[in-house]
Amino acid sequence: MEMCNAEIKKQVEKMFCDLHSKSDDIVAMSSVYKSALDRIMKLVSSRIAAESEGYIVDMYTALVEQIKQESFFQDPNHLNAFYRLNLREKLNDKYHFEIDSLDAFQKGIDYKEINQLYVSLGTAAGTLAVGGILKFAISGVVNIPFAVIVAGAATVACSSYFKIVPSRNKAAFKKAVDNFLLDMESDILNWLADVENFFESQVKTLYSQD
Numbered sequence: 617m618e619m620c621n622a623e624i625k626k627q628v629e630k631m632f633c634d635l636h637s638k639s640d641d642i643v644a645m646s647s648v649y650k651s652a653l654d655r656i657m658k659l660v661s662s663r664i665a666a667e668s669e670g671y672i673v674d675m676y677t678a679l680v681e682q683i684k685q686e687s688f689f690q691d692p693n694h695l696n697a698f699y700r701l702n703l704r705e706k707l708n709d710k711y712h713f714e715i716d717s718l719d720a721f722q723k724g725i726d727y728k729e730i731n732q733l734y735v736s737l738g739t740a741a742g743t744l745a746v747g748g749i750l751k752f753a754i755s756g757v758v759n760i761p762f763a764v765i766v767a768g769a770a771t772v773a774c775s776s777y778f779k780i781v782p783s784r785n786k787a788a789f790k791k792a793v794d795n796f797l798l799d800m801e802s803d804i805l806n807w808l809a810d811v812e813n814f815f816e817s818q819v820k821t822l823y824s825q826d
Contacts, residue, residue, distance in 0.1 A: 621678060621812065624671050625805060631667050632801040635660055636794060643790045656793060657770040664804065665763035669708075671808060676704045679815050688823065697822050703815060711762040769800065 639656050646652035683689045683698060 621675060621808075624674055624808065627667070627671065628801065628805055628808070631663065632797055632804075635663060636797055639793050639797065640790060643786060643793060649789065652789070653770075657767050660770055660797070660800070661763040661767040664766050664800070665761070668711075668762065668804070668808075672704065672707055672811065675808070675812060675815065679703075679819070683819060694822060698819065701818050701822075703818055707811065707814075766800070769803075770796065 638659060642652050642655050642659070646655070684695070689695045689698065
């Protein structure tokens, strides 16, 4: 599924390019793999959560500008009906983008439990792909911060790596992190495409009400 908003797609690609670079630096400078994993997980989850909230805002702003150009929404009643949908607030309520939520959440839960929590979410969503779980959150009730969902994806990916490469070779670890980030980038882009579709589907309900 392709995103329609090319500018946001570029921003996502730029963010992941930076995450690749910073994660590579962490792996190169770390001699303790648990420490490297912790730092990468926090870096990736907090950065993606913070940026994703901005992507949602930008997508919503673009949507508002788009519908204002349509003749249907020249009618103030129709435009007010759109604003009453509270689309931004709905998504914020579903995803809990606060970047401090990861630290707060971890005070009562360790990484092993985050792993288990993510797997249980994947079971409910029918997929372990983070994009699928985030899509599930649009229609389902997932009262877990966005950053924790991303952190869960990181722990699952890296836990799988440690099972395959018990010697924890640094080059192999770097490759595993790079592969994880590539998959995550694809998942985030797919999720944002789903958000676009969510916005559009909500707007379509207004036409049928007229």
